[in-house]
Amino acid sequence: MTSSNPGAPGDAHRDEASVFGPDSEFHRFSNDPRWALALIRATVLEAAHPQIGAALIDNSTFVTHPWRRLRNTFLSLQRMFGADDQVREREAARLNRLHARINGADAHERTYDAMDPGVRAWVVATLFESIVTMCRLSGQPLEQATMERLYAEHQAFLSLMGDRAGHLPPTLREFWPYFDRMVAEELENTEALRIILYKLFDHLPAPAVLGDLPTLWAAGRTLAGPVIGAITVASLPEPFRRRAGLPDIPGAQTLTQSAYLAMGLARFLPAGWVQTDELVDLLSLTPDSDDPRAKTINAVRDGIKRAGALLRLITPLPPEPGPVPSAGPRRSAEEFFHDVLDQTGDGYLDWPDLAAMARELSGRLDLDEPEETRLYNAFADWWRELQAALDADGDGRISKNEYAAAVPSLAGPALIKVAEVLFDAADADGDQSIDEQEYRALFRTGFGRSMTDTGATYSRGAFVKDFVSFMSGRQRSSAYDPLLAEA
DSSP, X not given: OOOSSTTSGGGGGSOHHHHSSTTSHHHHHHTXXXXXXXXXXXXXXXXXXXXXXXXXXXXXXXXXXXXXXXXXXXXXXXXXXXXXXXXXXXXXXHHHHHHHTOEEEOTTSOXXXXXXXXXXXHHHHHHHHHHHHHHHHTTOOOOXXXXXXXXXXXXXXXXXXXXXXXXXXXXXXXXXXXXXXXHHHTOOOOHHHHHIIXXXXXXXXXXXGGTTOHHHHHHHHXXXXXXXXXXXHHHSOHHHHHHHTOOXXXXXXXXXXXXXXXXXXXXXXXTXXXXXXXXXXXXXXXXXXXXXXHHHHHHHHHHHHHHHHHHHHHSOOOOOOOOOOSSBSOOOHHHHIIIIIOTTOSSEEOHHHHHHHHHHHHHHHTOOTTHHHHHHHXXXXXXXXXXXXXXXXXXXXXXXXXXXXXXXXXXXXXXXXXXXXXXXXXXXXOSSEEEHHHHHHXXXXXXXXXXXXXXXXXXXXXXXXXXXXXXXXXXBOTTHIIIIIOO
């Protein structure tokens, strides 16, 4: 039964049909175009928390693979707020396993732990508060009853993760003093926050769908990046902006309100015209994808290229680089190190980079225990093998120069073990070969090449050979590049 008082503690445990699923407040807002700006704002508030900021710097791929991170975050939220109880519980278990593997210490020797219930409560709090702020900034503040239902949904989200000790205040009335206290006492101008505001927006890599239009993307980013940064800063709580020394740009508040208001007008378009999940999928499409929508996008892209070629006949601009081949010669050692191995973008190869690969692969495969742990263990064995072979100065990480000096060591027995684990996970029927359907399930994007030279099946030996070839930097791959190399 639904509580008569939507803000009461028991409301977080009300009937799940009214909390999750297509009738939830969260589901309604997730297809609101304003939510894109709200999600960026929530991410900045998360990054300003010292523990979360340190975890992002050490373990996250948000700098080098922001579009992949966006897709994974959105997919996870869809699962958590969806109508299927089993999917929701599996996703909660997967997130808990992921968080349990993230812990360490920052540059000031302050420890962080992604399972800290107070930290997890702050993540949920930023999502809720940013939706409320998004509506307020666009001139359409939420009614009290709607706000209380939305808060109850976020409480239920945290409860589903197993944090039942009430780290979020039990009522909405108590939430606002909690939020203000966190902003005043806990948030800092962290390195992660500075990277998001001053580096990520200005150097945001192109999504896969625009990967072969670098000039067009760079021009759009040059205009949009500073605007998004200014809007995000202006929307943050004023006491934190002042304490963190964030710039107060003249007119930024007006620009912010105008942006939220303009994006909010899209809500009046016919139903189905604005679907966040479809947009996220489109951004992930690669030119050689077998998705039918890729043909339309490729046709538009060809038109843009022809228009660009005509423009270059009139204006002496430098030529636009052509698309990188999806399969063929190997990258240079430096290129492979940057594109594939250095997943976190800190200039070194260490365990968090390989853990990020394991996370991405286990997520795409939708692995449960114990298969997920088996994959992580295989990557851990590979890291120990690489460290022993390549870490010449013994500092616990591998530099680009150390890697380039001993590239052949990448293709050792432990890497073959990683490939074996992936093959076993993909071979759903256990017949020691991967058919086309199993392969599509393994790589939901970038399926744009023949399975093998002998037909539509993929033998264990061929699979291992191709994976090892890619991961040792020998060959590009239209399957693995979208998965591990692209933004």
